[in-house]
Amino acid sequence: MSTVISLPPRSEVNIEDTWDLSKLFNSNEEWEATLQQLEDRIDGYAEFKGKLGENASQLAACLRYDSETERLAEGLANYAYLKSTEDQTDSTYQRLLGRLQNVATRAGEAASYIRPEIMAIPDDVMESFLKEDEMQLFGLLIERLVRYKKYTLSDREEQIVAMQGEMAGAAAKIFRQLLDADLKFGFVANEKGETVELTQSTFSQFMESPERKVRRSAFKQLYEQFAAHENAFSASLHGSIQKDVYYARVRGYDSCLQSALFADNVPQSVYDNLIDTVRNHLPTLHKFYDLRRRKMELDDIHHYDTYVPIVSEIEKHHDWDQAVEAVSSSLYPLGDEYCQILRDGLSGRWCDRYPNQNKQSGAFSYGTFDGDPYIMMNYKPEVLRDVFTLAHEAGHSMHSFYSAGNQPFEYYNYTIFVAEVASTFNEQLLTRHLLEQATDDRERAYLINNEIDDIRATIIRQTMFAEFEKITHEMVEAGEPLTVDALKTTYRQLLDDYFGPDFAIDDELSLECLRIPHFYRAFYVYKYATGLSAAIALSQRVLNGGQQELDDYLSFLKSGCSKFPLDLLRDAGVDLETPEPIDAAMNKFASLVAQLDALL
Numbered sequence: 001m002s003t004v005i006s007l008p009p010r011s012e013v014n015i016e017d018t019w020d021l022s023k024l025f026n027s028n029e030e031w032e033a034t035l036q037q038l039e040d041r042i043d044g045y046a047e048f049k050g051k052l053g054e055n056a057s058q059l060a061a062c063l064r065y066d067s068e069t070e071r072l073a074e075g076l077a078n079y080a081y082l083k084s085t086e087d088q089t090d091s092t093y094q095r096l097l098g099r100l101q102n103v104a105t106r107a108g109e110a111a112s113y114i115r116p117e118i119m120a121i122p123d124d125v126m127e128s129f130l131k132e133d134e135m136q137l138f139g140l141l142i143e144r145l146v147r148y149k150k151y152t153l154s155d156r157e158e159q160i161v162a163m164q165g166e167m168a169g170a171a172a173k174i175f176r177q178l179l180d181a182d183l184k185f186g187f188v189a190n191e192k193g194e195t196v197e198l199t200q201s202t203f204s205q206f207m208e209s210p211e212r213k214v215r216r217s218a219f220k221q222l223y224e225q226f227a228a229h230e231n232a233f234s235a236s237l238h239g240s241i242q243k244d245v246y247y248a249r250v251r252g253y254d255s256c257l258q259s260a261l262f263a264d265n266v267p268q269s270v271y272d273n274l275i276d277t278v279r280n281h282l283p284t285l286h287k288f289y290d291l292r293r294r295k296m297e298l299d300d301i302h303h304y305d306t307y308v309p310i311v312s313e314i315e316k317h318h319d320w321d322q323a324v325e326a327v328s329s330s331l332y333p334l335g336d337e338y339c340q341i342l343r344d345g346l347s348g349r350w351c352d353r354y355p356n357q358n359k360q361s362g363a364f365s366y367g368t369f370d371g372d373p374y375i376m377m378n379y380k381p382e383v384l385r386d387v388f389t390l391a392h393e394a395g396h397s398m399h400s401f402y403s404a405g406n407q408p409f410e411y412y413n414y415t416i417f418v419a420e421v422a423s424t425f426n427e428q429l430l431t432r433h434l435l436e437q438a439t440d441d442r443e444r445a446y447l448i449n450n451e452i453d454d455i456r457a458t459i460i461r462q463t464m465f466a467e468f469e470k471i472t473h474e475m476v477e478a479g480e481p482l483t484v485d486a487l488k489t490t491y492r493q494l495l496d497d498y499f500g501p502d503f504a505i506d507d508e509l510s511l512e513c514l515r516i517p518h519f520y521r522a523f524y525v526y527k528y529a530t531g532l533s534a535a536i537a538l539s540q541r542v543l544n545g546g547q548q549e550l551d552d553y554l555s556f557l558k559s560g561c562s563k564f565p566l567d568l569l570r571d572a573g574v575d576l577e578t579p580e581p582i583d584a585a586m587n588k589f590a591s592l593v594a595q596l597d598a599l600l
């Protein structure tokens with residue numbers, strides 16, 4: 001008789017295996033009292049209205065009041081959200097989040113005059129304000145805000161644009177409803193003979209099946225539905241891109257891409273350089289696909305052959321303490337302080353460690369200013385990939401820990417552009433550590449293949465997506481409609497270029513562009529590619545350098561958003577305005593492919 005293993009309910013989870021949220025709130029009652037404090041602050045905004053241009057004292061007092069209010073709201077949101085992930089069937093914390101959203105919306109309405117009033121202050125007057133001591137904390141905030149003057153509309157126009165928010169999200173909502181609710185992909189028999197429902201989430205599992213007929217069947221079956229609904233998906237994506245074009249034009253940006261890059265102060269040359277440099281290295285990717293085809297003993301290679309491991313999962317058991325030790329030991333180049341803080345946090349109660357009934361799936365790091373840098377895991381001791389996930393999330397958390405400890409609240413929360421650097425940096429060091437400890441070529445091959453696939457997925461594939469976004473937005477900006485054929489033809493050309501002449505591209509793969517959720521948040525995916533490229537460069541710089549190189553990297557972790565992202569990375573030792581970091585990452589990819597070929 002087979003053993004049935006079921007997940008424990010949340011109430012039965014060992015408290016030492018859960019995160020400690022008491023630094024945020026000790027109880028729901030304390031949370032409720034703080035929510036009332038937040039609500040009581042709403043009327044206080046009226047005291048400053050119409051007075052921000054009078055003197056520096058008034059402006060500073062208003063900005064302090066707004067910052068204090070935001071800090072209260074952030075703590076409330078952090079607690080309610082983290083609690084909601086513990087058991088998603090417990091409606092208590094969804095209700096708390098809803099109540100907070102209501103209060104926060106009213107606070108936002110009460111504070112809505114601040115931005116336009118600051119914008120209306122003449123430049124010479126603002127310059128004199130910023131010389132006052134009480135304004136020193138807010139100088140960077142003001143500098144970033146007034147950058148938008150050129151792209152800010154009149155009060156009435158801004159009101160009209162704001163009223164379009166729900167309508168502007170219609171295309172993305174239609175896409176999600178089609179993808180997650182309306183489309184049914186049927187069932188597929190897996191390699192064990194089990195009949196499993198084919199969904200967006202199980203599709204990736206099928207793509208890793210050792211049985212090619214299973215992979216092919218799932219691939220064909222999934223894309224049958226996209227082919228049957230290709231007109232609806234194309235119209236939805238076209239509508240989303242039209243929305244991007246509208247907002248860029250109505251605010252006076254030169255293009256959608258310029259609009260998207262403006263907040264991070266990133267020149268378009270960084271985006272274009274990424275695409276050009278990756279394209280220059282595509283022959284190495286084509287070589288890897290041929291290596292994969294040969295080692296898998298295939299006559300030809302299809303997209304559904306690219307995710308199954310060439311070397312199957314090696315058996316390596318790490319209980320939680322062993323995983324913490326492996327991650328902490330691998331990061332010794334970052335110094336004793338970094339490793340000890342991390343070891344204490346992971347061994348203590350930064351983490352919610354294991355699966356339980358109705359717990360949110362996956363993993364994430366959740367940095368806070370007033371609490372710990374919390375980590376959600378669904379850790380499985382028998383899955384080596386989970387050790388990498390822990391290292392990844394620990395990188396985010398140490399970034400948050402150092403930034404919160406060294407920056408004021410206003411500047412501690414780093415941007416998405418740099419977010420993936422610290423996490424993937426840690427994965428680089430963990431791979432190096434495990435390779436040094438590997439006892440046979442199969443284990444080494446597994447680790448190298450894992451790193452190859454990370455670079456392929458994070459740098460190369462995301463760059464192809466970034467190029468597709470650029471091309472399709474430029475088409476709409478030029479007045480060219482994105483018909484089904486236009487989208488498929490554009491995407492097919494990219495597939496041909498990126499996968500190479502010897503890759504068997506199924507016609508259905510041209511429909512892949514219709515199922516990528518990131519395309520509804522345009523010009524975001526390139527940050528994955530630049531982030532990993534920067535992490536590879538910085539990890540090599542720290543490993544090959546001395547104290548100065550280490551200090552530069554730790555200073556980066558402590559910097560929050562105190563400078564624009566490119567400046568933070570430049571101070572750390574990597575300049576993404578040059579081709580070198582992307583070039584170095586792709587050269588490492590080539591070296592890994594050669595090593596894997598030799599091992600197999």
